[in-house]
Amino acid sequence: MIDEKRVFSLHYFGARFADNRLPVEVLPDLQAFRELLLSYTKDEWRRRHPDRKKLPKNFSSELELALFDIADGSAIPRLEWRRASTQPALFLVEDEFDEAVEAAYQSVIDLIDPSNTLTAKLDASKISALNRLGAALHEGERIDFASRNQFGKVVSLDAKRRKELIGEYKQTYSSRIEGSGELIGTTSPSDTSGQCYIELDTGKFGKISVPVDRLQLYEDFADFLNSEVRFDLLVELDLNDNFKGVLDVFEVALQDDPHADAIAEARERLDEFSRFEDGWHDGTGKAIERRAINAALDFIVGTRSLSADIRVFPIESGGILIDATLGTWEYSIEFLGSGGAEMYGVDTASESEMLPCYFENVDNVIADFVRRAEA
Amino acid sequence: MSGKLTDQNEVLLRQIHPNFYSGGKPASDRFRPQPSDVGRMSVDRGALTTAAESHHLYTSGGRASAAVFGVSVAEFSDEDLSSFADPVPATSETDPNPAHAIVDYTPFPEDQWKLISKRLALKAVKRGQLHP
Numbered sequence: 001m002i003d004e005k006r007v008f009s010l011h012y013f014g015a016r017f018a019d020n021r022l023p024v025e026v027l028p029d030l031q032a033f034r035e036l037l038l039s040y041t042k043d044e045w046r047r048r049h050p051d052r053k054k055l056p057k058n059f060s061s062e063l064e065l066a067l068f069d070i071a072d073g074s075a076i077p078r079l080e081w082r083r084a085s086t087q088p089a090l091f092l093v094e095d096e097f098d099e100a101v102e103a104a105y106q107s108v109i110d111l112i113d114p115s116n117t118l119t120a121k122l123d124a125s126k127i128s129a130l131n132r133l134g135a136a137l138h139e140g141e142r143i144d145f146a147s148r149n150q151f152g153k154v155v156s157l158d159a160k161r162r163k164e165l166i167g168e169y170k171q172t173y174s175s176r177i178e179g180s181g182e183l184i185g186t187t188s189p190s191d192t193s194g195q196c197y198i199e200l201d202t203g204k205f206g207k208i209s210v211p212v213d214r215l216q217l218y219e220d221f222a223d224f225l226n227s228e229v230r231f232d233l234l235v236e237l238d239l240n241d242n243f244k245g246v247l248d249v250f251e252v253a254l255q256d257d258p259h260a261d262a263i264a265e266a267r268e269r270l271d272e273f274s275r276f277e278d279g280w281h282d283g284t285g286k287a288i289e290r291r292a293i294n295a296a297l298d299f300i301v302g303t304r305s306l307s308a309d310i311r312v313f314p315i316e317s318g319g320i321l322i323d324a325t326l327g328t329w330e331y332s333i334e335f336l337g338s339g340g341a342e343m344y345g346v347d348t349a350s351e352s353e354m355l356p357c358y359f360e361n362v363d364n365v366i367a368d369f370v371r372r373a374e375a
Numbered sequence: 376m377s378g379k380l381t382d383q384n385e386v387l388l389r390q391i392h393p394n395f396y397s398g399g400k401p402a403s404d405r406f407r408p409q410p411s412d413v414g415r416m417s418v419d420r421g422a423l424t425t426a427a428e429s430h431h432l433y434t435s436g437g438r439a440s441a442a443v444f445g446v447s448v449a450e451f452s453d454e455d456l457s458s459f460a461d462p463v464p465a466t467s468e469t470d471p472n473p474a475h476a477i478v479d480y481t482p483f484p485e486d487q488w489k490l491i492s493k494r495l496a497l498k499a500v501k502r503g504q505l506h507p
Binding site for chain 1: 392394395397398400402403404409410411438439486489490493494497
């Protein structure tokens with residue numbers, strides 16, 4: 001028999017929560033909510049008993065919170081709290097624990113309420129719980145909490161509000177991020193008990209190191225440099241959303257890449273060119289510079305999502321030429337031994353041309369090529 | 376270098392080394408002189424040989440060619456490039472090549488050769504692979 005007076009309803013809003021579905025990624029929220037509630041319950045007890053220096057024994061395990069229903073709306077996990085036991089000595093009057101929990105819930109509301117300008121000092125347990133509550137929310141999603149007092153105020157916790165709240169107490173906050181990045185390196189210490197890592201270039205979060213099991217590194221990643229890796233991570237970000245570190249790994253795996261065959265073919269050609277020695281072209285032709293090969297491969301991988309038709313050739317002076325068809329444009333990118341590159345092109349549908357333009361590094365060429373593709 | 380080629384319809388044949396051939400297309404830099412060419416690009420005259428004969432003569436000397444593409448004298452002229460007959464006599468190691476000709480790029484600075492080559496490559500690809 002559910003006691004409705006002891007039910008807390010967290011209203012999740014967002015497409016992922018339609019049809020009263022609750023993705024498992026947000027389940028840690030429920031535990032974090034309990035910890036936040038418990039922490040405020042302890043505060044309330046201390047407020048009521050200023051003469052007591054310590055909490056009663058087993059206080060923390062006294063608050064049991066159980067998910068018993070997910071109501072429609074978009075999804076509303078309904079949690080009922082119960083006391084683990086009835087300890088007569090714990091509270092002076094029978095209803096005191098109930099009152100303390102109710103007061104604690106209102107404190108949670110007040111904390112999340114952006115109009116509440118009275119910033120309370122949060123202890124470590126609250127900051128820790130807050131740092132996990134809502135960490136898996138995506139952009140545009142939120143959790144609503146309704147006050148149970150006579151005003152019935154509803155407050156919302158979304159990614160922005162989380163960041164504001166946590167930012168008042170620490171310089172970083174945790175967030176669950178999903179996405180993909182290019183595998184750019186692996187680290188496996190010679191000490192077999194040492195932690196192994198893969199390095200990913202994620203674009204949005206820059207280059208990040210993700211801890212992986214040693215066996216997983218060798219079986220899944222070691223032979224797949226420059227491949228696309230999908231990740232689902234709990235990470236620590238600073239208040240400017242710069243990546244600071246990985247807190248937990250939920251998934252990290254090679255991603256099916258529709259361009260994998262084209263990249264593999266290009267890599268095979270580049271490998272072949274890398275073995276050229278001076279005189280490779282009927283007596284002429286300089287050995288191909290490693291920097292040119294690496295830059296060309298970076299370009300191919302970095303622009304693969306544009307679906308340009310790419311052909312790779314050696315250059316007699318020791319570089320790599322990529323001819324790329326992008327829409328009506330025919331581009332040529334010459335990667336030089338210096339690490340720089342030159343790009344030029346012709347629009348077959350008009351008289352337009354791109355005069356040869358020098359770039360100091362491959363990142364700049366990629367950025368310019370992507371910009372042209374998106375123009 | 377002897378007489379300037381004047382038949383605008385004559386197609387000049389260009390051998391494409393396997394390393395410069397991918398996806399059925401030549402590299403776009405194959406239609407400009409390379410460092411050892413001193414500004415003059417070698418071709419064979421379509422009026423005096425066929426793509427197959429040209430390919431045979433080229434490869435019989437030990438050089439590799441994956442494909443033959445062609446650009447007409449008119450198309451070179453559109454780029455203000457002149458073509459000249461340049462027959463090669465026999466040596467102790469090679470057969471003669473009376474169909475050899477050169478296209479002179481020296482009136483232009485090298486930095487302009489890239490786009491010229493790019494445009495010519497597109498025309499050659501549009502004409503299609505002539506051999507094999």
